Amino acid sequence: MEKVEWEDVQRLVLSGYPKLPFSAYLFWHFEPDKVDAAKRWLGSLAKRLTCAVARGDRQAINLALSAPGLKHINVSDNMLNSFSPEFLEGMAPKPTATGPSRRSNILGDLGDSSPEFWEWGGWNGSRDIDGMLLLYASDRSSLMALIDTEIKAMAGAAEPALRQNGERIVLEGRIYEDHKEHFGFKDGISQPMIEGSPRASKKRKKSSGDPDENKELTADEKRIHLVKPGEFILGYRNERRIRISSISGTKDSKGAEARDIRRNGTYLVFxxxxxxxxxxxxxxxxxxxxxxxxxxxxxxxxxxxxxxxxxxxxxxxxxxxxxxxxxxxxxxxxxxxxxxxxxxxxxxxxxxxxxxxxxxxxxxxxxxxxxxxxxxxxxxxxxxxxxxxxxxxxxxxxxxxxxxxxxxxxxxxxxxxxxxxxxxxxxxxxxxxxxxxxxxxxxxxxxxxxxxxxxxxxxxxxxxxxxxxxGAYFFLPGIEAVRALARPELV
Structure with missing residues (x-):
């Protein structure tokens, strides 16, 4: 069994933050021609990101970047091309002369759900999104304070991407006390379990705490739901026993071996x-x-x-x-x-x-x-x-x-x-x-x-x-990768 470097993985991979029922998804884009400021902001943000082994009960911060966001901070073409074509192309490519793009057809994003009518990320307004902050808090007032703090922290490097009538828009989320979505059903019950994760590796007593971690697993649950880490975290073996390996021969501006910024990251579909x-x-x-x-x-x-x-x-x-x-x-x-x-x-x-x-x-x-x-x-x-x-x-x-x-x-x-x-x-x-x-x-x-x-x-x-x-495709990087992206030299 491979040992995952959980201290470098963002906590969203292991937990949906059930103790932090209030959340916000803050979409942003980098300020033009301010790469140095963008890197300084990422460097400071890396210190605040919530890692998989953290135990924060009051707030949590996770970061995701889009392909245009990586390009903005001068990630090398060699490294960019190591990412999947789907991520690089995006969720909503512009239509062709003959109709919707292949991706729109694959996803069924047609008719009323066509990117032509999206409020953001589609073919028209608010398309250019470089990244997203996923913010979680125990109550709404704390969430609002966290949003304001993070927007102030990004000033001069990035700014919120969604606006209406000049006012910024932040998409909020909420876990209701009954854990039901709007159609009235309890959601999030069936989830895969990552082999080697704390939940899969240890027996825990049932409690009123985090259901992602405290529920004891049955033998059948492990047989049905236990999945190799490489299905969710890059750099590890998946169910096909294949590992996405590091890019050998890639050098930074100082001639040192460059870190594979994909390691300990995953793709995030929103x-x-x-x-x-x-x-x-x-x-x-x-x-x-x-x-x-x-x-x-x-x-x-x-x-x-x-x-x-x-x-x-x-x-x-x-x-x-x-x-x-x-x-x-x-x-x-x-x-x-x-x-x-x-x-x-x-x-x-x-x-x-x-x-x-x-x-x-x-x-x-x-x-x-x-x-x-x-x-x-x-x-x-x-x-x-x-x-x-x-x-x-x-x-x-x-x-x-x-x-x-x-x-x-x-x-x-x-x-x-x-x-x-x-x-x-x-x-x-x-x-x-x-x-x-x-x-x-x-x-x-x-x-x-x-x-x-x-x-x-x-x-x-x-x-x-x-x-x-x-909608958009993002990359949820490992925390060390965020630090690498913040360094002045090219990745």
Whole structure:
């Protein structure tokens, strides 16, 4: 087992900061022609970044850089070219003469979710983003103070990139006390575990503390979810036993061997996904009436769970003998427990996002293959919850959604593959039609398939309940790499 240099890894890789429920995503761009100031700022920021072994309960700071941001601080072409083509090209390349770019087609960023309509990161305004600060705090007043402190610290080197009517815009995130997103489901339950991480390596007692670290793992959870570090952290062996090696022969301006700034870093995918809660609730009620002939709460809850594959409290629909007060189960597989999707529909969101042991020539091989396509999710809801009584007009019109964050070492083989081949695939798992019920992508004749006996239900799917409002590919560097980027000599 490889030993990961956790003291050099930013803590976001290991934790979603559940004790810091208030967060902000501050997008910024470097000031033109102020490379020296930019490097000095990065040098000072490196001292404040929260590393994986830190135990801060009051605030946390993480840094991510885009490809244009690396270019601005004069990272050499040789080093830049070592990064993945997806990262260098970006999430939203400009359209070609014949239509949307290949990447937009792969991601399904078409129609209402086209980069043409994004609020940032798309083809029009607020496209030039050099980096992002991910800020976390225990309460909102502390978060606001942290935002102000970091904006003052970057003055003269960088400035916030998102503005409206002259006012800066900071996208905030929030973990609600019930840990549910705007559609009403508990989120972040199923996550891969990095081999050699504190959670995977030690037995811990269950407590009310950080669920990312304190929950004791079962043998089945380790077998299903334990993944090689190279799937998420560059410089280590992945599930294919391949390591992205250092670039030999690269020298800095003084002739010394240059550090591979990719080591201990990872790629960060950020997507601002707006959710139409009212449209989702209407669809659930209408579908309940069609399938069960009634629209009472039990019927609506059953339909909602079938779309996700879990109940709103996070319990999977895969059959299992557990008490009603037990914590949500995650050590389950599909092949032997629910192969035909009569409990958890084949096209349900969780089954598409992580097929576990179903996509492959046999169950064991499929489980091994699935580990090559896992992502770590660190997203949070943004915006206020929809007024449950529907009496607040401002609440109904307000924007709300998910700030989706994925960490992976291979954007094409992990995030993009999941999006294109599983979520957007109309023939996923042997289906004849339909895409992810919670996805932003839809196509002509889109349906939701709910397996049943004696016949399946095919429900016409309206326009998506989710719309992409912005996005970008970033690199979350190791802390030593940030220090290297801050040095006057070229990298």
């Amino acid at each position: 997507r601002q996904l707006e959710q139409d809660v009212r449209a989702f609730n209407d669809f659930v009620a209408n579908t309940a009436g069609r399938v069960y002939g009634r629209t009472d709460e039990p019927a609506r809850e059953e339909i909602a769970a079938r779309l996700v594959g879990r109940t709103r409290e996070g319990h999977p629909l895969v059959p299992v003998d557990r008490g009603p007060d037990a914590s949500p189960r995650n050590d389950f597989l599909y092949h032997f427990e629910d192969r035909f999707g009569t409990a958890c529909p084949i096209g349900a969101h969780i089954r598409r996002a992580n097929p576990r042991d179903t996509i492959g020539p046999d169950a064991d091989t499929a489980l091994r293959l699935s580990k090559m396509h896992r992502i770590i999710r660190r997203g949070r809801p943004y915006g206020e919850r929809l007024d449950s009584g529907m009496g607040n007009s401002a609440s109904r019109k307000a924007s709300r959604g998910i700030s989706f964050i994925a960490l992976n070492a291979d954007i094409a083989g992990q995030f993009e593959m999941i999006q294109h081949s599983w979520l957007n695939n109309t023939h996923f798992g042997g289906l004849h039609a339909g895409t992810d019920p919670f996805g932003h992508f839809s196509c002509t004749g889109d349906v939701v398939t709910i397996q049943d006996r004696p016949i399946n239900h095919y429900i016409d799917r309206p326009r998506p309940f989710v719309r992409v409002r912005g």
